[in-house]
Amino acid sequence: GEDVEQSLFLSVREGDSSVINCTYTDSSSTYLYWYKQEPGAGLQLLTYIFSNMDMKQDQRLTVLLNKKDKHLSLRIADTQTGDSAIYFCAEESRGQNFVFGPGTRLSVLP
């Protein structure tokens, strides 16, 4: 079945860039997503990328997709303390449910 993997922790200094990585197994995924979860809250959709794209930029966020290696990354430029949260990668295969990774806890140090 589908499986999505992420590293569990990432720590960066305020102002630096953060890069959160994700690997997935389902090559038929049509869309891949990044969600953010702050303490005590649900998941907030940050951005998505269609599977025929290599890159998508949205303000401070850059998503890179390497479909051959089934690797997805989220880069956050100029990381702020408000970016501290858990980030989930998710894939959606056509007509199938979303599969989420375990989440990467991003800590931003002042």
Add this chain to the structure above:
Amino acid sequence: KAGVTQTPRYLIKTRGQQVTLSCSPISGHRSVSWYQQTPGQGLQFLFEYFSETQRNKGNFPGRFSGRQFSNSRSEMNVSTLELGDSALYLCASTFGRGQGHYGYTFGSGTRLTVV
């Protein structure tokens, strides 16, 4: 526009009891999915409803059930609660699978504690 509303936000129950959680999706969304989130297991898919029909079900025991009403509101029920059912239960709505890049919109969740 209103987001996904889950009630109640917090719940404490004792072992053996049953519980019903409610989810009101975004207006116009017909698909509602439920997830269980725990520190050890992460986000695990429970079930999905679309137009009052269960379309998909995760790998949970029969004590977990759900339903969807004609207005797309959904409820999930857990009977004979166990300590391991303590979790954050998240509801998510979307227009429908395969409808494009809409993704899920999540509610804030119901935090269930079983004592």
